[in-house]
Amino acid sequence: MIIRKLFRFENAHVVRNCSTRRCALSLHGHSYRVELLLTAARLDNAGMILDFGLLKGAIKELIDSWDHAACFWDRDDPEYIAFIQRHSERWVSMPVNPSAEQLSRVFFVLVDTVLAVTKFGNGEQGVTLDSVIVHETDTGYAQCWRADAFDPEMGGPIALDQIVFSDAIREEWSDPCQWTKIVKAVQDKTRPFRNPLPPQQVP
Numbered sequence: 069m070i071i072r073k074l075f076r077f078e079n080a081h082v083v084r085n086c087s088t089r090r091c092a093l094s095l096h097g098h099s100y101r102v103e104l105l106l107t108a109a110r111l112d113n114a115g116m117i118l119d120f121g122l123l124k125g126a127i128k129e130l131i132d133s134w135d136h137a138a139c140f141w142d143r144d145d146p147e148y149i150a151f152i153q154r155h156s157e158r159w160v161s162m163p164v165n166p167s168a169e170q171l172s173r174v175f176f177v178l179v180d181t182v183l184a185v186t187k188f189g190n191g192e193q194g195v196t197l198d199s200v201i202v203h204e205t206d207t208g209y210a211q212c213w214r215a216d217a218f219d220p221e222m223g224g225p226i227a228l229d230q231i232v233f234s235d236a237i238r239e240e241w242s243d244p245c246q247w248t249k250i251v252k253a254v255q256d257k258t259r260p261f262r263n264p265l266p267p268q269q270v271p
C-alpha cells in the first residue's frame with residue numbers, strides 16, 4: 069500500500085546547461101509541489117502506514133527550507149552564488165543542478181535520511197520511501213525512486229553535508245542544528261529522533 073503527502077513551496081533558480089534559454093540563463097521561480105509516496109506491507113496500531121501528522125515535523129520543516137528561497141548548484145559561477153547569497157537571505161546550496169529531476173533526488177535523500185534516524189513508536193513497520201515527485205509547473209514533473217536517488221551517474225552523488233542551508237533558513241527551524249544532528253546520526257548509525265507517542269491506546 070502507498071500513502072502520499074503533498075508539500076508546497078515557492079522557489080527561485082537557474083538551471084544551467086539546459087536547452088530552454090529562459091531556464092538556463094534567467095533567474096526565475098516556480099510554485100513547486102512535492103509529493104512523498106511512502107509504502108509499507110503492514111499497518112501501525114491506528115491502521116496507518118504512517119500518521120500523516122508525523123510528516124509535519126522535521127520533514128516538513130526541511131522541505132519548507134526551499135520556500136521563498138533561491139537554490140543553486142554549488143558548482144555554479146562563484147560570482148552568481150555570491151550575488152544570490154548577498155541579495156537573498158534564504159538560499160540552499162546543492163551538489164547538483166536544480167532541475168526538477170535533481171530536486172526530486174535531493175528530497176528523496178533528505179526524507180529517506182530523516183526516516184532512517186527516526187524511532188517510530190506506534191507499531192509502524194517497514195515504512196519505506198517509495199518515490200518523490202517534484203512538480204515544477206502544472207504541466208511538468210519528475211519522479212525519483214531509490215535507485216535514482218543513490219545513483220552517482222544521475223548527475224553526481226548527493227552527500228548530506230553538501231546540502232547547505234543559509235543561516236536565515238536554519239534560524240526558522242524549531243532546532244537550528246537539526247540538519248547537523250541528522251547528518252551526525254547517520255554517520256553514528258543512531259536513531260535519536262523519536263516520534264511522539266499516541267495520546268491513548270485502545271487495547
Ligand SMILES: Nc1nc2c(c(=O)[nH]1)N=C([C@H](O)[C@H](O)COP(=O)(O)OP(=O)(O)OP(=O)(O)O)CN2
Binds near residue numbers: 083167204207
Ligand atoms: N526535464 C526538465 N525540463 C525542464 C526543466 C526541468 O527541471 N526538467 N526545467 C525547465 C525550466 O525550469 C522551466 O521554467 C520550466 O519549463 P516548462 O515546463 O517549459 O515551463 P512552462 O511554464 O513554459 O510550461 P508550459 O506549461 O508548457 O507553459 C525547463 N525544462
